[in-house]
Amino acid sequence: MPRxxxxxxxxxxxxxxxxxxxxxxxxxxxxxxxxxxEAGISMGRVQHYFASxxxxxxxxxxxxxxxxxxxxxxxxxxxxxxERDALATILDELLGEHPETRDAIRIHAAFASREVDExxxxxxxxxxxxxxALAVRVVADAGSPDPGTDGYALVAxxxxxxxxxxxxxxxxxxxxxxxxxxxxxxxxxx
Numbered sequence: 001m002p003r004x005x006x007x008x009x010x011x012x013x014x015x016x017x018x019x020x021x022x023x024x025x026x027x028x029x030x031x032x033x034x035x036x037x038e039a040g041i042s043m044g045r046v047q048h049y050f051a052s053x054x055x056x057x058x059x060x061x062x063x064x065x066x067x068x069x070x071x072x073x074x075x076x077x078x079x080x081x082x083e084r085d086a087l088a089t090i091l092d093e094l095l096g097e098h099p100e101t102r103d104a105i106r107i108h109a110a111f112a113s114r115e116v117d118e119x120x121x122x123x124x125x126x127x128x129x130x131x132x133a134l135a136v137r138v139v140a141d142a143g144s145p146d147p148g149t150d151g152y153a154l155v156a157x158x159x160x161x162x163x164x165x166x167x168x169x170x171x172x173x174x175x176x177x178x179x180x181x182x183x184x185x186x187x188x189x190x
Contacts, residue, residue: 011049011059014039018060023103027057027110061111062123068093068104069127084187087138090131091158091183095175096166105166131155142187150186157182 017039021029030053036043050056072093079089096102111120136151144150161175 007049010045012063014041014046014049014056015060015063018056019064019103019107022057022060022110023106027114030057032056057111058120058123061107061120064100064104064107065123065126067100071098071101072127082190083134083141084138084189087131087134087154087187088180088183090134091154091179092176094158094162095172095179096162097172101162102166105162109163109167128155139186144186154183154186 014035017035018030021034021038032043032046032053035056036046039046046056050059072090075089075093076086079085093101096105108124111124116124132151132155135154136147139150139154140147158179161170161179164170165172165175
């Protein structure tokens with residue numbers, strides 16, 4: 001009887017090997033050979049699932065982004081409460097305390113530093129507009145005279161602090177205190 005292979009599972013395993021390599025040493029560390037070695041499979045197997053290095057990287061980027069998105073959604077649902085509470089939870093996740101979020105931030109930075117095509121750009125920015133819209137609503141509800149600017153500032157601050165924590169080793173608690181202080185000024189808790 002022939003063996004049944006779950007192709008999506010195999011693609012995911014290969015993508016996880018790519019993510020490990022990128023998180024450890026950037027996109028330049030990714031080659032068919034290094035991915036095969038990291039995944040414990042042959043180069044031919046990697047080529048069977050991905051026609052090029054770019055296809056491999058794009059699939060891994062998408063996988064990383066989806067994982068982070070799921071964590072954000074789960075945390076926001078678990079937090080319950082108001083839109084402000086949901087925003088605080090989302091922005092806190094962007095600081096990079098969770099190991100997978102840390103890897104996602106590294107991977108996003110590695111991709112953002114490359115010349116990327118429209119597919120990669122779409123993945124890198126997927127969900128950004130929804131987070132920004134939520135931030136704008138929250139600061140508008142709090143009475144901001146310029147909710148567009150203040151909402152954007154909050155989202156940009158969280159992203160910058162996350163990069164500072166993950167890429168430069170800044171203390172997460174300092175980043176968290178900074179983010180909370182700015183959020184509390186722009187949209188005080190009720």
